[in-house]
Amino acid sequence: MGENKGLLQLREITKVFSRGTIDEIRALDNIEMDLNAEDYIAIIGSNGAGKTTLLNVIAGVYPPERGGKIIINGRDISGLSEYKCAQYVGRVYQDPHIGTAAKMAVEDNLAMALLRGKPRGLRAASNKQRRDLFRSALTPLGLGLENRLNALVGTLSGGQRQALALVMATISKPALLLLDEHIATLDPKTAQIVLELTEMIVKREKMTTMMITHNMELALRYGNRLIMMHKGRIVVDMNQEQKSNLTVNDLIVAFERASGEAFDDDSILLRRD
Amino acid sequence: MLDTIGNVLSFSLYEGLVFGFVAIGIYLTFRVLGFPDLTVDGSFTLGAAITGVLIVIGVNPFLATLAAFGVGLCAGLATSLLNTKLRIPALLAGILMMVALYSINLRVMGGANVSLLREVTIFDQVFEWLGLGADVWYAELILAGALVVIVFLILNWFLRTEIGLALRATGDNEQMVRGLGADTDMTTILGVSISNGLVALAGAVVAQGQGFADVGMGIGMIVMGLASVIIGEALFRPRGVARLLLAVIGGTFVYRLMITIALRLGMAPGDLKLITALLVIIALAIPYIQKKVRRQWLPPAAKW
Ligand SMILES: Nc1ncnc2c1ncn2[C@@H]1O[C@H](COP(=O)(O)OP(=O)(O)OP(=O)(O)O)[C@@H](O)[C@H]1O
Numbered sequence: 001m002g003e004n005k006g007l008l009q010l011r012e013i014t015k016v017f018s019r020g021t022i023d024e025i026r027a028l029d030n031i032e033m034d035l036n037a038e039d040y041i042a043i044i045g046s047n048g049a050g051k052t053t054l055l056n057v058i059a060g061v062y063p064p065e066r067g068g069k070i071i072i073n074g075r076d077i078s079g080l081s082e083y084k085c086a087q088y089v090g091r092v093y094q095d096p097h098i099g100t101a102a103k104m105a106v107e108d109n110l111a112m113a114l115l116r117g118k119p120r121g122l123r124a125a126s127n128k129q130r131r132d133l134f135r136s137a138l139t140p141l142g143l144g145l146e147n148r149l150n151a152l153v154g155t156l157s158g159g160q161r162q163a164l165a166l167v168m169a170t171i172s173k174p175a176l177l178l179l180d181e182h183i184a185t186l187d188p189k190t191a192q193i194v195l196e197l198t199e200m201i202v203k204r205e206k207m208t209t210m211m212i213t214h215n216m217e218l219a220l221r222y223g224n225r226l227i228m229m230h231k232g233r234i235v236v237d238m239n240q241e242q243k244s245n246l247t248v249n250d251l252i253v254a255f256e257r258a259s260g261e262a263f264d265d266d267s268i269l270l271r272r273d
Numbered sequence: 274m275l276d277t278i279g280n281v282l283s284f285s286l287y288e289g290l291v292f293g294f295v296a297i298g299i300y301l302t303f304r305v306l307g308f309p310d311l312t313v314d315g316s317f318t319l320g321a322a323i324t325g326v327l328i329v330i331g332v333n334p335f336l337a338t339l340a341a342f343g344v345g346l347c348a349g350l351a352t353s354l355l356n357t358k359l360r361i362p363a364l365l366a367g368i369l370m371m372v373a374l375y376s377i378n379l380r381v382m383g384g385a386n387v388s389l390l391r392e393v394t395i396f397d398q399v400f401e402w403l404g405l406g407a408d409v410w411y412a413e414l415i416l417a418g419a420l421v422v423i424v425f426l427i428l429n430w431f432l433r434t435e436i437g438l439a440l441r442a443t444g445d446n447e448q449m450v451r452g453l454g455a456d457t458d459m460t461t462i463l464g465v466s467i468s469n470g471l472v473a474l475a476g477a478v479v480a481q482g483q484g485f486a487d488v489g490m491g492i493g494m495i496v497m498g499l500a501s502v503i504i505g506e507a508l509f510r511p512r513g514v515a516r517l518l519l520a521v522i523g524g525t526f527v528y529r530l531m532i533t534i535a536l537r538l539g540m541a542p543g544d545l546k547l548i549t550a551l552l553v554i555i556a557l558a559i560p561y562i563q564k565k566v567r568r569q570w571l572p573p574a575a576k577w
């Protein structure tokens with residue numbers, strides 16, 4: 001593939017929904033982006049800015065408009081179906097119900113996740129060696145899940161489920177980790193725990209990560225880069241240095257300058273808390 | 274008196290075993306995959322028709338039975354392709370195939386039925402090998418039991434493999450399965466095909482047991498299979514692949530036992546479908562009413 005600048009390259013990524021109707025909406029508008037290996041990017045932006053759409057396009061849920069290119073590790077994956085993209089992309093959703101299967105045991109969920117990007121065959125899905133691996137992946141969470149491999153996931157709490165979803169997204173070490181407001185539905189204490197787990201796993205596995213959040217302080221504190229989206233475009237892109245001394249208020253000013261719109265605090269577009 | 278009870282039991286056991294295939298097939302689609310597949314009424318008859326015709330033209334009965342499994346697979350394949358590749362809703366895809374199979378079955382048999390009374394069936398073969406007369410009460414049980422054990426062992430192994438796990442997970446959370454890199458179209462196709470293969474196998478065995486295949490013999494198979502599954506789940510409350518499969522077979526036996534007793538008590542055979550329907554309704558309503566009494570929150574009924 002010749003010169004391989006970074007881990008992920010997005011070129012001319014546009015996504016139009018309901019084309020040709022009065023509801024036509026340009027959810028992504030010519031996005032260009034380069035991620036280096038081990039980048040940990042926080043993405044913020046108002047409701048409907050296109051953050052989730054961006055992750056969906058990268059994960060292959062739907063293809064970008066013609067001409068758009070998504071290149072991971074030098075491989076063009078634009079147009080691949082979701083299950084094929086999954087070999088490169090691990091994902092945690094806002095809702096723990098989406099990332100885990102409730103009526104199956106913890107062990108079965110992890111066995112599914114372990115085979116991401118590998119051919120599934122007629123070997124036993126789970127064996128002693130794999131169970132040991134699952135236990136050692138769950139132990140650092142400190143939630144006691146390593147002793148509950150046989151518990152149905154539906155019997156776990158929301159926070160436990162989201163922690164499990166995080167392990168499932170990373171256990172096979174995909175090239176890219178996508179987090180879409182993955183702590184937003186958790187109570188503050190559990191949210192803090194899952195956030196620290198995220199930090200731990202991302203650091204340990206040196207994962208390239210994109211994390212959507214509505215919490216500006218979080219976005220400033222975590223990650224080495226911060227991106228702000230507005231109406232399908234990237235309007236602010238700061239590196240570690242640029243964001244290190246910023247406050248939430250500076251961020252709001254940056255948003256207003258870049259978008260040409262007043263920051264509407266009442267509508268809680270971007271929460272300060 | 275004791276003789277009658279013995280008769281009823283062994284007959285129910287036999288039926289529980291052969292119709293157990295139908296129940297396992299229905300369990301695979303409705304419960305494991307969450308795919309309400311109505312192809313079953315057609316594929317049951319298809320299995321009977323193919324086997325009947327093949328035996329009449331002189332094919333080895335075991336090969337003819339295996340062929341039934343094969344064409345059943347194809348029927349399931351067609352239904353699941355309609356669903357996954359043309360995005361026709363599962364319920365409609367199954368109904369379309371069921372209707373299409375009615376005509377196909379008539380064509381296959383060249384009429385409304387095929388008689389096997391003078392032909393050598395798998396039962397005759399096995400009786401001959403074992404040196405048993407057909408009047409020995411457990412003769413049929415041996416064959417039916419052996420078939421069920423084989424299918425049970427294969428499925429119990431398969432559902433625990435990596436592919437089998439992906440198949441089970443598809444019914445639980447399809448989006449998660451795709452997100453973890455497994456092709457849910459493929460798992461759906463696989464599951465629905467295997468299910469209909471088993472149902473057709475049951476049709477083939479039943480036709481050979483009763484000595485004929487008939488175009489109407491599949492009517493009501495879905496409800497019967499569902500009744501068996503629901504009874505098995507309610508009675509045995511199973512957890513884990515092996516126990517679930519056993520519970521489904523057990524449920525079929527209990528269901529068949531009730532039907533046989535109802536018939537012995539003088540109920541008209543024509544009323545059985547009504548009884549079965551009522552049985553399923555009651556079994557489905559009980560948990561709802563229990564929750565209602567306990568004032569638990571209830572989601573609106575699924576529309577599928
Ligand atoms: N499948 C879809 N069909 C039609 N329109 C869609 C679809 N998905 C997203 N949109 C539209 O695209 C725009 C961007 O949506 P998106 O979900 O990406 O926003 P977001 O930045 O994630 O917002 P939020 O912070 O509320 O999650 C919205 O206007 C939304 O209505």
Ligand SMILES: [Mg+2]
Pocket residue numbers: 051052053
């Ligand atoms: Mg979103």
